[in-house]
Amino acid sequence: MPDTVLRPPREIERVIIRFAGDSGDGMQLTGDRFTSASALFGNDVVTLPEYPAEIRAPAGSLAGVSAFQVQISEQPISTPGDAPNVLVAMNPAALRVNIEALERGGVIIVNVDSFEDRNLEKAGYDDNPLEDNSLDGYVVYEVPMSSLTRKACGQLGVKPRDAERSKNFFALGLISWMYTRPIDPTLDFINDRFEGNERVIEANTAAFRAGYNFGVTTELFEYKYTVKPAELPAGTYTNITGNTALAWGIVAAGVQAGLPVLLGSYPITPASDILHELSRHKNFGIRTMQAEDEIAGIGAALGASFAGQLGFTTTSGPGLALKSEAMGLAVSVELPLVIIDIQRGGPSTGLPTKTEAADLLMAMYGRHGESPVPVVAAHSPSHCFWATIEAARIALKYRTPVLLLSDGYLANGTEPWRLPTATELPDISVAFTTSPNHTDDDGNDTFWPYKRDHNLARPWAIPGTPGLMHRVGGLEKEDGTGNVSYDSQNHEHMVRTRAAKIAGIAADIAEIEVEGDVDADLLVLGWGSTLGAIATAVDRALDDGRRVARAHVDHINPFPRNLGDLLSRYEKILVPEMNLGQLSKLVRAEFLVDAQSLTKVSGQPFTALEIEEAIEEVLGD
């Protein structure tokens, strides 16, 4: 497409765009396409999708607004950005819901066709905000997206109602022009995605080109912009969501363990996508069982582990609560199992589509009795892949259930991921026991299912192995023989042994590392999805000449072995968390340090600014 704007595009370092519209307007798709085109172009990108909880809230209502925020940058970035620079609002409700987040003086591009009385009323506007000066101070572009889309598609003989559905591609075309994005990836995508439906391909292509050409030919926009490719480490990249990375982590764990995987799962937001993704990869020998409930999901996974497979179960908070009894059983029978919790706002049904990280203490302690399980937390979308393999490694080596925590923000957010080569993946295979491991008093070879190795792990002898028949169960077991035992001394010994086994894993995990100003007075300690915001905030504070360090724990039980030492070196410790202070409780209890909490439970991830301000406050002048 020829470009009649003669001025060269202005180079900018980064831009944050939020696409917002009705949930039926296809904003997630639009945002996702813009992100992919930018990633393929070589920018660093981080995204934040936001869906309404209702599948179909009334069209045009505030509750039905769906949004997708993306930051694209020529520098490496780790958050979707704080305040958007640009808001694309497809209707009045989208404007109203999102205007507050927009930076002062930011750009608003509205679909002016939708600003008619009915929609204004549904959004709760008494007056048209485009006419009442309430948007003064913003740069507002009014674009008749619906009518231009209808016109473009009408030439193809598409009915106006159907044409209207393509208006998100008009918006995408316009923004693609504005930010000098390559257009071919999107045209290819349209052809792929709607293959077999020529009408839709033509309509979407026409709408996309119309949007692009609108930018080219109108004098409405003074400039177009470009964001240069980022300097990322060399390699092959793909743009990935946390849930896809996690599902691929499960596939990889099976491959690297040399074991078939069984996933037992019950549908729940925001974890279901893992079940969906895994069920597409049956050629890896992966069995996915959509169970009758959360308990059956973990029960089947544990059964598979008993039978010698690698059992996984995926869920979110309410489901984790239901699984706790079965987790206790897994602790008692000492079999490998990975339980994955994609945290969401709670308690109860809470905020199913919003993020929170308030299941940490439940993960740590949410079972009856002394029931320790290792807890691993993912800290970015791509890290979900690695954290899953790590959780499986620990589960297999120590014959224990392991809890892996992710959250809604990581699950649906994306980032470019440098794909690992085969040699970068760890071998996590373990051997089954196939022969007797004990000699009884009469000198006979026998099998003791609870005779432990040097890691305190018991042997994994699977059904089908001759001569090693044994029974496990939830009743207390005699150490060694595994026979049911009500002996008080034995119980004391077993409780302490199970605890020691999990504590001992500390020797087998990476030490925690400090970034930033190592000798600073203040350490910002994080876990989970806060990493991006913390890293950005600490970098900015360092740029401002502040003295601050940061560290991030991926292993929460056991903690990295050097964490206590590390914390003792800092006078002040700040712990930002998307809960009311759960990690800070843990480190206070464990290490007697004066950790200060920075908490947020709004269903939104931290912005870097919020953490930066807290750092300023702690440091004072």
Add this chain to the structure above:
Amino acid sequence: MTDQATTTRQDWISDQEVRWCPGCGDYSILAAVQLLLPELDVKPENMVFISGIGCAARFPYYMETYGMHSIHGRAPAVASGIAMANPDLDVWVVGGDGDMLSIGGNHLIHALRRNINMVILLFNNQIYGLTKGQYSPTSEVGKVTKSTPFGSVDHPFNPISLALGADATFVARTHDMDRKHMMEIFRRAHSHTGAAFVEIYQNCNVFNDGAFSEITSKQNRSSMLIPLEHGKPVRFGDKLEKGVVIGDEGARIVDVADVGEDALHVHDEGNTNPGIAFMLSRLADSPHEPTPIGVFRHVHRPEYAEAARHQLVEAQERQGPGDLQALLHSRPTWEVT
């Protein structure tokens, strides 16, 4: 198995002391299983017994096989994972009426509808034994127990009706006083491909003694138990003077002399419509009236674990064996140099 898989009863007995109350019906069920297994072409290492919680659920500890004493009600779920993981295993689930019909009712019906390959032995003693005598979901209305001093007001489940309602492919009833009958039913349940549900009337002589004696005691059996035999008219009584007919209003007990032999219902286990089996299951509301025993239903439907495994094979044929690097590169990628 063609090699000498011969075992003796002793090979199936674990070294653990059996701890049921003396006189408990569980002993005779355990004996029936341990006597049957040497007659089947099976090896101990391929045998897995899974249970939940309750008196019956101690069963796996007494079997010299693989086993798991899991948590209350969840045995069918755990067993499902085992059956899916390894189709060569012989998976048996053992549990009581509280375990499988109350706290675990959900897993039972779903295992049955999925038709996943396992034998499910329901020890029905119409009471909670392990927790020392509360009424159970199969106790009759009016049952006086520790938790119902004025009598239970709960309507009980009929386990056979429930299993048929869940579209189970093999549904049978037997009782702990007749070893031969138990062994025959267990043998048939074992040979079934899919979920085989067997209700066993089991006497809890401590908390609900004699619950079934009106129908299972030697002197009453011929007049109170209605044997269901495939292809044969349904008849019972000392002189086979009683029979069952199926009419508009359901199954009904008649004097053969009144209706004539030809009017009697001829039992067909293989009827794909579970309706008549259901009618037969409603003949007795409680074990105080003539009660059918034997195989109510035996039909064929694809087995879940095999169907799931088949999908894996198909996926490999279609997509080739899993290639992790190909998966990682399956979405749009770009190079940074």
